[in-house]
Structure formats: C-alpha cells, structure tokens
Amino acid sequence: MLTKNSYPANSIDCSNLRKIRDIKPCLDQSHKPPTHLYLEPGEYEWTCPSCGAKQIFTVPLITFSTFTYNGDAPKQSLFEQG
Numbered sequence: 001m002l003t004k005n006s007y008p009a010n011s012i013d014c015s016n017l018r019k020i021r022d023i024k025p026c027l028d029q030s031h032k033p034p035t036h037l038y039l040e041p042g043e044y045e046w047t048c049p050s051c052g053a054k055q056i057f058t059v060p061l062i063t064f065s066t067f068t069y070n071g072d073a074p075k076q077s078l079f080e081q082g
C-alpha cells in the first residue's frame with residue numbers, strides 16, 4: 001500500500017509543483033477527430049465542439065503497399081496508380 005507517508009518528508013521537493021487544473025474527461029462523441037474519412041495527405045487540426053480541445057493529426061502520403069500478381073514492383077502509393 002502506497003501512501004504519502006511511504007516517503008521521507010524531505011525526499012521530494014514539491015515547492016515548484018502546483019496543479020493547474022483538474023482532469024475532466026470530455027464525453028462528447030465528437031471529441032476525437034472523425035475516422036473512416038477519405039482525406040488528402042496532409043496535416044489536419046480538429047477542434048472538439050464541446051470542450052474546444054484541439055488535436056492535430058497527420059494523414060501520411062503513403063498509406064499502404066500492395067503486391068501485384070504480374071510481377072510488377074509493389075505500388076507504394078494510392079496516388080501513383082491509374
């Protein structure tokens with residue numbers, strides 16, 4: 001059992017430590033960016049409509065590689081095909 005009395009009082013200096021806010025989980029379903037969207041490669045910012053939290057995410061240029069059956073080199077990008 002770990003309690004605050006488990007450590008000697010002078011082992012950790014907490015004088016520079018202060019709590020700036022409580023953790024309040026956001027339960028809005030729109031808190032995280034929508035998935036299953038087709039997005040062009042790039043960097044995107046999503047803002048939660050409820051709490052205003054911002055999240056930056058990246059859609060990579062290379063999404064996957066596939067092997068072809070006719071001996072061609074694997075295609076490295078969706079955007080080189082066709």
Ligand SMILES: [Zn+2]
Nearest residue numbers: 026031048051
């Ligand atoms: Zn939120």
